[in-house]
Amino acid sequence: MTEQERIKQRNSDFVQTFAGPQGERVHAYLSVFCLKKGNTFVEGSPDKSAFNEGARAVMLEIDHWLEYDLSTLDEAGETDNTEPEERNQDE
DSSP, rough: OHHHHHHHHHHHHHHHHHHHHHHHHHHHHHHHHHSSOOOOOOTOOHHHHHHHHHHHHHHHHHHHHSSGEOOOOTTOOOOSSSOOOOOOTTO
């Protein structure tokens, strides 16, 4: 599977997952739960702040794929969004 095909498949998977009334309700819940528009900073607690930022990053990634414009893919399949490197399970 090419990079372009993987991107199209991932976009389709996210759109299908969050489609319909159930998906929209889950998305709305996750937006609040993951502090998408909330304050992630916890005074005096850098660990809690970092945890909150991690939760928010998940929601931003979900939204990235839901809003992804497939027309921006060039013929080489390169994007401005880099995939995380796969980690060895033994690490």
